[in-house]
Amino acid sequence: MKKRFLAMALTGIMTAGLLAGCGSSGDTQADTAKDAKDEKTADTGKDSDGGGKTEVVLWHSMVSPEVEPFQEMIDNFNAQSEKATVVTEWVARDEQTKQLTIGNMAGELPDMVFVDNPEVINYGEMGVFQDIKKQFDGWDENQFLDSITNSCVYEGKMYGVPYIGNNLALFYDKDMLAAAGVEAPTTWDELVDAAQKTTKDGVYGLGFSAIKNAECTFQFMPFLWSAEGDWTDMGSDDSIKAMTYYSDFVKNGLANKEVLNWSQADVCKQFASGNCAMMVNGSWNVGTLRNDAPDKNWGVVPIPQDKVPASCLGGEALCITKNADADACFEFIEYLCGKEISAPYAKSVAKFSPRSDVDIDKEFADDPEMKVFAEQMENTKPRGPYPKWTEVDNVIIEACQSALTEAKTPEQACKDAAAAIADIEESLKK
Amino acid sequence: MGSKYSRNSRREIRNGYAYIMPALIFMVAMIGFPILYNFYISFFDMTAQSVGMGHAEFIGLKNYEAIFSDPTMWKAIKNTFFYTIFCIVFQFIIGFAFAMFFSKKFKAARYLKGLMVISYMLPMTVVGLMFKFMLSPTNGVINDILMNLHLVKAPVEWLLNERTVIWGLIIANTWVGIPFNMLLLSTGLDNVPQDVYESASIDGANSVQRFFYITVPMIKQSILSVLILGFVYTFKVFDLVYVTTGGGPVDASEVLSTYSYRLSFKTYYFGQGAAVANVLFLCLFVVALVYLKLIGKDEVS
Numbered sequence: 001m002k003k004r005f006l007a008m009a010l011t012g013i014m015t016a017g018l019l020a021g022c023g024s025s026g027d028t029q030a031d032t033a034k035d036a037k038d039e040k041t042a043d044t045g046k047d048s049d050g051g052g053k054t055e056v057v058l059w060h061s062m063v064s065p066e067v068e069p070f071q072e073m074i075d076n077f078n079a080q081s082e083k084a085t086v087v088t089e090w091v092a093r094d095e096q097t098k099q100l101t102i103g104n105m106a107g108e109l110p111d112m113v114f115v116d117n118p119e120v121i122n123y124g125e126m127g128v129f130q131d132i133k134k135q136f137d138g139w140d141e142n143q144f145l146d147s148i149t150n151s152c153v154y155e156g157k158m159y160g161v162p163y164i165g166n167n168l169a170l171f172y173d174k175d176m177l178a179a180a181g182v183e184a185p186t187t188w189d190e191l192v193d194a195a196q197k198t199t200k201d202g203v204y205g206l207g208f209s210a211i212k213n214a215e216c217t218f219q220f221m222p223f224l225w226s227a228e229g230d231w232t233d234m235g236s237d238d239s240i241k242a243m244t245y246y247s248d249f250v251k252n253g254l255a256n257k258e259v260l261n262w263s264q265a266d267v268c269k270q271f272a273s274g275n276c277a278m279m280v281n282g283s284w285n286v287g288t289l290r291n292d293a294p295d296k297n298w299g300v301v302p303i304p305q306d307k308v309p310a311s312c313l314g315g316e317a318l319c320i321t322k323n324a325d326a327d328a329c330f331e332f333i334e335y336l337c338g339k340e341i342s343a344p345y346a347k348s349v350a351k352f353s354p355r356s357d358v359d360i361d362k363e364f365a366d367d368p369e370m371k372v373f374a375e376q377m378e379n380t381k382p383r384g385p386y387p388k389w390t391e392v393d394n395v396i397i398e399a400c401q402s403a404l405t406e407a408k409t410p411e412q413a414c415k416d417a418a419a420a421i422a423d424i425e426e427s428l429k430k
Numbered sequence: 431m432g433s434k435y436s437r438n439s440r441r442e443i444r445n446g447y448a449y450i451m452p453a454l455i456f457m458v459a460m461i462g463f464p465i466l467y468n469f470y471i472s473f474f475d476m477t478a479q480s481v482g483m484g485h486a487e488f489i490g491l492k493n494y495e496a497i498f499s500d501p502t503m504w505k506a507i508k509n510t511f512f513y514t515i516f517c518i519v520f521q522f523i524i525g526f527a528f529a530m531f532f533s534k535k536f537k538a539a540r541y542l543k544g545l546m547v548i549s550y551m552l553p554m555t556v557v558g559l560m561f562k563f564m565l566s567p568t569n570g571v572i573n574d575i576l577m578n579l580h581l582v583k584a585p586v587e588w589l590l591n592e593r594t595v596i597w598g599l600i601i602a603n604t605w606v607g608i609p610f611n612m613l614l615l616s617t618g619l620d621n622v623p624q625d626v627y628e629s630a631s632i633d634g635a636n637s638v639q640r641f642f643y644i645t646v647p648m649i650k651q652s653i654l655s656v657l658i659l660g661f662v663y664t665f666k667v668f669d670l671v672y673v674t675t676g677g678g679p680v681d682a683s684e685v686l687s688t689y690s691y692r693l694s695f696k697t698y699y700f701g702q703g704a705a706v707a708n709v710l711f712l713c714l715f716v717v718a719l720v721y722l723k724l725i726g727k728d729e730v731s
Contacts, residue, residue, distance in 0.1 A: 097695075098695060101478050101481075101698060104478075104481070105481045122478075125479065126478050126479050126483075127479075127483055202568075211676065211678075212675070212676035212677060212678035212679070213676060256568060257567070257587060257590050258566060258567065258568060258590060260589075260590050260678065260679050261562060261589055261590065261675070261678075275568075387479075388697075390696055390697050390698070391697050394692075394696065394697065397678075398680050398681065401678055401679045401680045402679075402680045404679070405590065405591065405592055405679045405680065407592055407679075407680060
């Protein structure tokens with residue numbers, strides 16, 4: 001009998017342990033959110049320091065070496081502002097989306113938060129962020145690159161202000177290209193030609209990331225847009241052309257099929273160790289390459305184009321949550337994203353200002369590689385903006401992967417994606 | 431009174447309940463509640479949007495309808511069972527072989543056994559990353575070995591091919607599972623008295639007969655618990671798949687847990703994610719009932 005009871009208890013624990021895993025992960029999230037809130041309320045005890053400044057809580061996920069210039073900027077703001085005091089709280093990047101969702105359910109949100117640009121509309125339409133169109137239009141320094149501000153605008157509502165951006169370009173190994181007798185490519189045909197000539201002895205011409213997460217879409221979009229295709233029209237000839245061009249690199253052996261499992265960081269490692277002659281990658285790799293492969297002779301050019309130049313926007317927007325004091329928060333936005341601070345601050349964290357009035361020639365005179373990315377900002381487009389972008393994102397990833405694995409023809413992959421996106425659109429109308 | 435217990439023993443029973451109370455409360459709060467809550471939300475239209483607006487509608491079985499009409503769900507179910515069954519078969523056979531080997535009390539047996547457990551102690555994420563490298567077609571060691579043994583002509587695209595990816599994961603998980611099987615089975619083997627074997631030898635039983643008529647029946651309990659525990663641990667695999675392939679390429683290695691995670695935390699369909707988790711739960715619940723039944727029958731005999 002005793003044994004039987006033990007067995008029963010054990011089985012109970014076994015089966016239960018399983019779901020406890022799923023269920024309690026949510027609970028602990030909520031708990032940590034609550035803890036964060038508790039600390040916050042403890043802090044807000046000294047809410048009225050000086051002449052009644054409003055305290056605003058800002059979530060960020062910056063780590064060294066970005067966090068030092070960031071903290072300095074916050075301190076400078078707090079010293080000069082008469083309206084607001086910004087208090088920062090660190091939330092791990094992977095956790096942030098979950099924390100926002102759960103915080104929204106539990107009614108425990110910060111006042112402001114930095115959000116990855118494709119997620120802005122998602123949360124905005126969820127009701128997490130305020131529409132700040134009025135404040136933005138009334139601001140005299142609102143000169144931003146339109147394509148980038150668009151990442152925060154949906155159906156006339158503006159859910160955030162882009163504060164920092166980055167994009168993708170083509171890195172190339174100068175020595176390998178010189179040995180193959182080709183120039184850095186600028187068009188699609190030249191890219192294929194250069195890749196063919198540099199693919200040999202275990203070296204692949206091109207590297208990119210097609211791993212099963214958002215990085216895949218991020219890297220595919222420049223090709224899609226350059227052919228004048230778009231995610232809203234995946235079944236079009238232009239979109240199919242882009243998918244064909246993109247997947248042919250793997251099919252024809254010019255890119256390693258392992259791109260399916262390579263993150264962008266992996267791609268950079270492959271490039272640094274000389275396993276591919278060119279790679280599609282973001283501006284943050286400039287610093288990585290300089291540190292990790294100081295002897296490597298490399299350059300950067302914009303992503304070779306088909307019909308139009310295009311790159312995909314990475315970077316974050318600063319959003320104000322639903323119950324926050326919008327005016328106090330917007331003062332901080334005006335400071336951080338304003339003419340004076342935006343460009344030098346962006347440069348200090350190796351990213352780019354989304355403003356249209358940056359003097360790129362002056363700002364990047366000493367850095368030809370970063371200058372390529374800075375100049376490309378105006379051809380950079382955001383993913384979406386769309387309230388169900390994460391679902392569209394999944395569809396595009398599946399399309400790319402099924403074309404790359406040749407599970408489907410590029411045409412079929414695009415047609416299926418178009419149908420799936422039409423379904424998502426349908427579900428949004430309900 | 432008409433009670434069949436004396437006052438003393440009734441008090442004892444009361445005391446007994448008092449002792450298990452904290453554990454019971456803990457189990458109900460930490461395990462029972464999440465399970466029930468998970469069932470509850472699987473009947474509601476819980477998405478990030480609806481929850482944010484504060485009105486999640488009751489929609490009956492619609493979430494279940496939605497997941498079962500998604501081909502990915504069927505693929506995930508198929509993959510989960512396929513993966514679990516083959517992992518168990520390989521782990522069990524190899525683990526059993528090692529257990530038999532180490533039961534031959536030779537000098538280095540203890541140390542070797544200790545060494546083998548290392549793979550069981552490694553975090554799954556590390557195992558995942560390691561196998562991602564080892565299974566790589568460009569410079570992975572597994573393909574190198576296969577090529578040099580002339581078992582394959584061209585490197586196998588383990589994790590990059592829709593047909594082989596699940597086998598790549600099975601290899602990785604089998605490697606982790608072998609020591610677990612070995613440890614439990616060798617504990618069982620240690621408890622088999624040697625004289626049974628001796629008398630069997632005298633009666634003329636050969637080694638195969640000794641194995642099937644003595645070893646297996648004598649450690650039936652260990653075998654049963656190894657298989658059931660192994661099934662549960664393997665069936666709810668998450669970390670290995672998430673780290674190694676993320677369920678890809680496309681959805682070729684999607685299993686129930688990764689599919690549930692994707693629904694809940696990538697596209698924020700919490701209701702559907704919960705529904706998938708419940709399917710996973712029910713599958714294991716059935717296994718647990720079978721286990722209870724088997725144990726119970728054994729007790730009676």
